[in-house]
Amino acid sequence: MEDLIIQAINQKKLIEFAYQGKSRTAEPHVLGVTNRIVQVLCYQIGGHSSRGDLPDWRRFDLHEIVGLRVLDTSFLGQRPYPSGRHSSFDHRIAVVR
Template sequence: MEKLILEAIENKQLIEFYYRNLLRIAEPHIYGVTNGIRQVLGYQTGGQSSNGRLPDWRRFDLNQMSRLAILAQTFPGRRPVPSGKHSSWDSRIAIVD
């Protein structure tokens, strides 16, 4: 799964996956580690959401993601963040250009 996330970030492609039993479609922007947990920061553009607000920024724990697939659809790259900065990371493995 890590290889697919890295490929999607490199090629700026949307990913589709299940998270907490809900289908998600997102732009993967950062793959990194926080508090020892590998996570993807994504801009969720489609699928389902437990709180109903889409599109929106979300962090997804890698160990809770399943059935990950890279979609043919691309996205232009970085998006402005409402706060002006992304939340903190222990380490960043990959980030979108």
């Protein structure tokens, strides 16, 4: 699954997946590790969320992602993040450039 997310980040392609029983469509921006958990920071643009309005930034634990698909649809690239930078990771594996 990491390889698919790296591919999507490098090609700036949207991803679709289920997370905690809800369908999601998102722009993957950072794949990294925090507290030994591999996570992807996404700008979620569609689907459902239990945390509120969309679109918005969401962080997803890879081991909870189900049915990941890389879509043919591209996104423009980096987006402004409210703090001016993406949230911190202990180690970054891939980042949208």
